[in-house]
Amino acid sequence: MTLKKDKLLPWAFLALPLAMYLIWVILPVFQSLLFSLTHRDTIMYGRKFIGLGNFVRLVQDPQFHIALANNLVWLVFFVGIPIPLGLGIAMLFNQEYPGARLYKTLFYVPMTLSFAVIGTIWAWIYHPDFGALNTVLRLLGLEGATRQWLGDKRYMTLALVFVGVWRQVPYVMILYLAGLKNVPEELVEAAMIDGASWGQRFRHVVIPMLAPATVVAVTISVIDSLRAFDIVYVMTNTKARAAEVLASYMYSSAFHYQDYGYGSAIAVVQFAITFAFIVAYVNNTLKNELQR
Amino acid sequence: MKKVLAVIVACVVAGAAFAAGSNELVINSYMSDQAPKETFQKVVDAFQAKNPDIKVTVNTTAHEQFKTLLPSWLTSKQAPDVVTWFAGYRMQSFAEKGMLEPINEVFPGGSFEAEFPGAFKGPSSYNGNVYFMPQSWYWWAVYYNKNVFAKLGLSIPKTSEEFLVICEKIKAAGIAPIAIGAKDTWTAGGWFDYMNSAVNGGDAHVKLTKGEVPYTDASVKKSFGYIAELSKRGYFMPNAASYSWQEAASVMFRGEAAMYLMGQFIKDVAPADVKDSIDFFKFPVFEGRTEYSVDTPTDGFMIPKNAKNKEAAKKFMAYLATAEAQEAFCKPLGRLAANKKVAVPNADAKRGLDMVLGAKSAMQFYDRDAPEEMAAKGMNAIVDIIANPAQLDTVLTALDKERVRIYAK
Amino acid sequence: MKSMSNSRRVAFMTAFYVVGTLLVATWLIPIAIAFFTSLKSMDEIMASPRMWAPPKKWVLTNFAEVWNRVGMARYVLNTIIIATPSVIGTLLVSSLGAFALAFYKFRLNKPVLIVFITGMLIPFQMLLIPVYRFSDSMGLINTFPGVILFHVAFQLGFCTFFLRNFMRQVPFSLIEAPRIDGASDFLIYRKIVLPLSISSMAALGVLEFTWIWNDLLLSLILLQVDRLKPVTLGLANMQGEFISNYNMIAAGSIIAAGAPLVIFLVFQRYFISGLTVGAEKG
Numbered sequence: 001m002t003l004k005k006d007k008l009l010p011w012a013f014l015a016l017p018l019a020m021y022l023i024w025v026i027l028p029v030f031q032s033l034l035f036s037l038t039h040r041d042t043i044m045y046g047r048k049f050i051g052l053g054n055f056v057r058l059v060q061d062p063q064f065h066i067a068l069a070n071n072l073v074w075l076v077f078f079v080g081i082p083i084p085l086g087l088g089i090a091m092l093f094n095q096e097y098p099g100a101r102l103y104k105t106l107f108y109v110p111m112t113l114s115f116a117v118i119g120t121i122w123a124w125i126y127h128p129d130f131g132a133l134n135t136v137l138r139l140l141g142l143e144g145a146t147r148q149w150l151g152d153k154r155y156m157t158l159a160l161v162f163v164g165v166w167r168q169v170p171y172v173m174i175l176y177l178a179g180l181k182n183v184p185e186e187l188v189e190a191a192m193i194d195g196a197s198w199g200q201r202f203r204h205v206v207i208p209m210l211a212p213a214t215v216v217a218v219t220i221s222v223i224d225s226l227r228a229f230d231i232v233y234v235m236t237n238t239k240a241r242a243a244e245v246l247a248s249y250m251y252s253s254a255f256h257y258q259d260y261g262y263g264s265a266i267a268v269v270q271f272a273i274t275f276a277f278i279v280a281y282v283n284n285t286l287k288n289e290l291q292r
Numbered sequence: 293m294k295k296v297l298a299v300i301v302a303c304v305v306a307g308a309a310f311a312a313g314s315n316e317l318v319i320n321s322y323m324s325d326q327a328p329k330e331t332f333q334k335v336v337d338a339f340q341a342k343n344p345d346i347k348v349t350v351n352t353t354a355h356e357q358f359k360t361l362l363p364s365w366l367t368s369k370q371a372p373d374v375v376t377w378f379a380g381y382r383m384q385s386f387a388e389k390g391m392l393e394p395i396n397e398v399f400p401g402g403s404f405e406a407e408f409p410g411a412f413k414g415p416s417s418y419n420g421n422v423y424f425m426p427q428s429w430y431w432w433a434v435y436y437n438k439n440v441f442a443k444l445g446l447s448i449p450k451t452s453e454e455f456l457v458i459c460e461k462i463k464a465a466g467i468a469p470i471a472i473g474a475k476d477t478w479t480a481g482g483w484f485d486y487m488n489s490a491v492n493g494g495d496a497h498v499k500l501t502k503g504e505v506p507y508t509d510a511s512v513k514k515s516f517g518y519i520a521e522l523s524k525r526g527y528f529m530p531n532a533a534s535y536s537w538q539e540a541a542s543v544m545f546r547g548e549a550a551m552y553l554m555g556q557f558i559k560d561v562a563p564a565d566v567k568d569s570i571d572f573f574k575f576p577v578f579e580g581r582t583e584y585s586v587d588t589p590t591d592g593f594m595i596p597k598n599a600k601n602k603e604a605a606k607k608f609m610a611y612l613a614t615a616e617a618q619e620a621f622c623k624p625l626g627r628l629a630a631n632k633k634v635a636v637p638n639a640d641a642k643r644g645l646d647m648v649l650g651a652k653s654a655m656q657f658y659d660r661d662a663p664e665e666m667a668a669k670g671m672n673a674i675v676d677i678i679a680n681p682a683q684l685d686t687v688l689t690a691l692d693k694e695r696v697r698i699y700a701k
Numbered sequence: 702m703k704s705m706s707n708s709r710r711v712a713f714m715t716a717f718y719v720v721g722t723l724l725v726a727t728w729l730i731p732i733a734i735a736f737f738t739s740l741k742s743m744d745e746i747m748a749s750p751r752m753w754a755p756p757k758k759w760v761l762t763n764f765a766e767v768w769n770r771v772g773m774a775r776y777v778l779n780t781i782i783i784a785t786p787s788v789i790g791t792l793l794v795s796s797l798g799a800f801a802l803a804f805y806k807f808r809l810n811k812p813v814l815i816v817f818i819t820g821m822l823i824p825f826q827m828l829l830i831p832v833y834r835f836s837d838s839m840g841l842i843n844t845f846p847g848v849i850l851f852h853v854a855f856q857l858g859f860c861t862f863f864l865r866n867f868m869r870q871v872p873f874s875l876i877e878a879p880r881i882d883g884a885s886d887f888l889i890y891r892k893i894v895l896p897l898s899i900s901s902m903a904a905l906g907v908l909e910f911t912w913i914w915n916d917l918l919l920s921l922i923l924l925q926v927d928r929l930k931p932v933t934l935g936l937a938n939m940q941g942e943f944i945s946n947y948n949m950i951a952a953g954s955i956i957a958a959g960a961p962l963v964i965f966l967v968f969q970r971y972f973i974s975g976l977t978v979g980a981e982k983g
Contacts, residue, residue, distance in 0.1 A: 024835075114933060
C-alpha cells in the first residue's frame with residue numbers, strides 16, 4: 001500500500017506540518033522540560049537551575065498526591081461510565097425513526113456550551129441547601145442522601161467528575177454512532193430484539209465490530225481524564241484544593257504562585273503518565289494495521 | 293514650484309497625521325464589573341477630550357486572569373502604557389525587579405503628599421520612589437442586617453465579649469450569626485487580617501505578612517484559635533464552603549444570617565429593597581487592645597518600565613491624580629477617593645472614612661500584603677480551620693512549612 | 702426487521718420514544734437552567750436561593766444587552782475570524798503530513814507519526830509561557846495570525862493522525878494507475894486523495910471548530926487587546942472582580958454556543974459517516 005520508496009518526496013509533504021509542529025509545539029515542550037529543572041523561573045525571578053529539586057519536592061507534596069489520586073478517580077469514572085452509556089445511547093438513537101436526528105442533535109448541545117456557564121449552573125444544582133439535586137432528594141424523602149457536594153472534600157471530586165461525564169457521554173455517543181454505521185443493521189436489530197441470546201449476540205458480534213470505535217473512545221477518555229482542567233478550574237473558583245487534579249495544580253503553581261518551574265515539573269509528570277498510555281495505544285493500533 | 297510646495301505640504305500633513313495617529317495610549321484594566329468599567333470610561337473620555345492628539349484604548353480583562361497575566365505583560369515588548377493594580381507588597385515586588393516606571397514628577401501639587409494622605413505613600417512607593425498612583429479605596433467592616441438586630445433587640449458589639457454574646461443570641465434564634473462565602477477563600481483573608489491585628493496589633497500583623505513570624509508562633513495560634521473557637525460554637529453559617537461570597541451575601545440579605553465581615557462593595561449586590569437595611573460596624577476589640585487596624589485595599593495605576601508611550605502615560609497619570617478625575621470616578625460608585633481634596637460621596641462613606649482615620653494603621657489586605665502563594669495557602673488554612681476547628685495545630689504546622697519555603701529566596 | 706411481529710414493532714417504537722425523550726429531557730436539564738438564568742433579572746437571582754428555578758418575571762433584554770453593550774457581537778465576529786482560518790489551515794496542512802505518512806515507506810515514518818501522536822497528549826498549559834515568549838519576540842502578540850498559527854500548529858497532531866488513518870483506506874489502484882500514467886505525486890494528492898478525504902475532513906473540521914471556538918487559555922495569553930478578543934474571553938470578562946452577572950453570562954454563553962451548534966447541524970451527515978472510516982483503522 002505504499003508508493004515506491006522515495007527518499008525525498010515524503011519530506012516535501014512533511015516539511016510544512018513538521019516545521020510548524022516543531023516550532024510551536026515540540027520546542028515549547030522542550031523549553032518546559034528545561035523549566036522543570038529550574039527554581040521558579042517566571043519572568044520575574046530569572047533562572048536558577050536546581051536539577052531534580054522540583055521533582056523531589058513533588059514526591060513529598062501532599063497536594064500532589066491528592067491530585068494524583070483525584071486523577072485516578074477521574075480516569076475510572078470518565079472511562080467507565082461514558083463508554084457503556086455512550087454506546088447504549090448510540091444504539092438507541094441509531095434507529096431510523098423520525099426524530100432520531102433531533103435526539104442526536106439535542107444530545108450534542110452540552111458540548112457546545114462554555115465551561116463558564118456549565119460550571120455556574122452545576123454549582124447551583126449541587127448547592128447543599130437549595131440546589132436542585134438536594135431538593136429533589138428531599139422531595140423523595142431521601143434527606144439522608146443529601147450532601148455538601150462541592151464543599152465536602154469527600155465528594156468534591158466525584159461531583160466534578162460527574163459533570164465531566166455528563167459532558168463526555170454525548171461525545172462518546174457520536175463516536176459510536178460512527179462506529180455503528182459499520183455494523184450491519186440486521187445484526188444490531190437481531191441483538192436488540194431476540195430475547196435469550198441477546199447478551200451473547202451482543203458480546204460476540206456487535207462489540208468486536210465496534211472495537212475500532214471503542215479504542216478511540218477509550219483513548220480519548222483516558223487522555224481527557226488525565227487532562228481534566230476546565231471543570232475543576234471553573235467550579236472551584238480556581239482554588240481546587242481537595243478536588244485538585246494535575247492540570248489545575250500545574251496551572252495554580254505556574255500562574256498563581258509564580259512558580260513556573262514547579263508547574264512545569266507537574267506537567268512533565270502528567271505527560272509521562274499519559275505517555276505510558278500512548279505507548280500501549282500506539283502499539284495496539286500499529287499492530288492492527290500490520291494485520292491488513 | 294507650486295507642485296513641489298503641494299507635495300511638501302502633503303508630506304507634512306501626512307507626517308503630522310501619522311505622528312498624531314501613532315500617539316497611542318494603551319491602558320489595561322481589571323475593572324470588568326459593569327459600573328466601574330463605564331465610570332472609568334467616562335474619566336478616560338474626559339482625558340481624551342482634553343488631549344485630542346492622544347488616542348486612548350482601554351482593554352479590560354477579568355480580575356483573576358489579569359493577575360496571572362500581569363507579569364507577562366510587564367516584560368513583554370508590547371507592554372501596555374498604563375495598568376490598573378493595587379498598592380502594597382504586590383506592587384512593590386514588581387518595583388523591586390525594576391519592572392515599573394517611577395512617577396515622582398506627575399503629581400499636580402508637585403509631590404505625592406500634596407494630593408494624597410501620607411499614610412498611602414508607603415504602600416505606593418519602593419526605595420524612595422513612587423510607582424503607584426492611588427485612585428480609590430474602600431474598607432472592610434462587619435456588615436449586618438439591621439432588621440435581624442432590631443428583631444432580636446441587639447446592639448452593636450464593641451468588644452469580643454459582647455460579640456460572643458450576641459452571636460449566641462442570634463444562634464438561639466435559629467439564624468446564622470456569621471455569613472461567609474468560604475468557597476471564595478479570600479473571604480477568609482479579611483477574618484485573618486482583622487483577627488490577627490486585633491489580637492496581636494497592627495505591627496505584628498505586618499511582620500507576619502512579611503514572613504518574619506512563624507505561623508506556629510503562640511501569638512498566631514491565639515488569633516487563629518479565636519476563629520476556631522467561633523467555628524466550634526457554630527457561629528459560622530453551615531456549609532460555608534459551598535457558598536460563593538455573593539451567595540453568602542444573599543443569605544444575609546434574606547435575614548437568614550446576621551453579620552458578614554466584608555468589603556464595602558457588598559452594598560453593590562444588595563437588591564434595592566434590602567440596601568437600606570444593611571449597615572456596618574467596626575470589628576470588635578479583642579484582648580482589650582483599643583488601637584485598631586483596618587483593611588483598606590487601595591486600587592490605582594502604574595506604568596510598566598517597558599511602556600511604549602511613557603510621555604502620554606505620565607500625562608494620563610497626572611490627570612488621574614487630580615481631584616476632578618478622582619471625584620468623577622469615585623462619586624458615582626460611592627467609593628472613597630484617594631485624593632484628600634475630594635469630598636466624601638455619602639454619609640455611609642463618611643462613617644467608613646472616620647473609622648479609617650481613627651485607625652492606627654491600614655492594611656492592604658492579606659493577599660496584597662503577602663506574596664500570592666503565601667496568601668492563597670494561608671486563606672486555605674483558615675477555611676480549613678473553619679471547617680475543622682480541631683485541626684488547628686496540624687494546619688498551622690503545615691502552613692508554616694510553606695512559609696519557610698515561600699519566603700526563602 | 703421483517704421477522705418482527707407488529708405488536709413487537711409498536712412496543713419497540715414506543716420504548717424508543719419514551720426512553721429517548723426521558724433521556725434527552727434529563728440530560729438537558731442544565732441547559733434548561735441556563736435558559737432560565739438568561740431570562741431573569743439579577744435582582745431576582747440574588748433574591749431567591751432557588752437559582753435554578755424558572756423565571757418569575759421573564760426578562761428578554763439580557764440577550765440584546767449582551768450583544769450590544771457587552772459587545773458579544775464583536776466577540777463572535779473575532780472568534781469567527783480566528784476559528785475559520787485555523788480549522789481550514791490545520792486541515793490542509795495536516796493533510797499534507799497525513800499523505801506523506803500514509804503512502805510513503807521510509808525509515809522515519811513511524812517515529813514521525815509518534816511525534817504527532819505525542820503532541821495530542823501534551824498538557825496544553827505547559828506550552829503557554831514558551832509560546833507567549835516566542836510570539837512576543839516575533840511580534841505576534843495581539844494579532845490574529847499569532848493565535849491562528851498556534852491553533853493550526855497545535856491541532857496538527859490530532860488531525861495528522863486521523864487523516865493518515867483514513868488515507869490508508871484509499872485503494873492502492875486509485876493511486877497506482879495515475880502514477881503509471883506519469884502523474885506527479887502532488888497531483889495525486891490534490892486530485893485524488895484530497896477529494897476522497899473530504900468526508901473525514903469535514904468530520905474533523907466540526908470537532909476542530911468546536912474546540913477552537915471554546916478555547917480560552919491560548920487567547921488569554923496572546924490577545925490582551927479588547928477589540929481582538931474571542932467569545933471565551935468576552936464571557937470570562939463578565940466575571941467582575943467581585944460580582945458576576947449570572948444572567949448576562951448565561952445569555953452570552955447561549956449566544957456563544959450558537960456557532961458550534963450550527964456547524965454541527967450543517968456538517969452532521971459527513972460527521973457520522975466520516976469518522977467511521979477513520980475509526981475503523983483507529
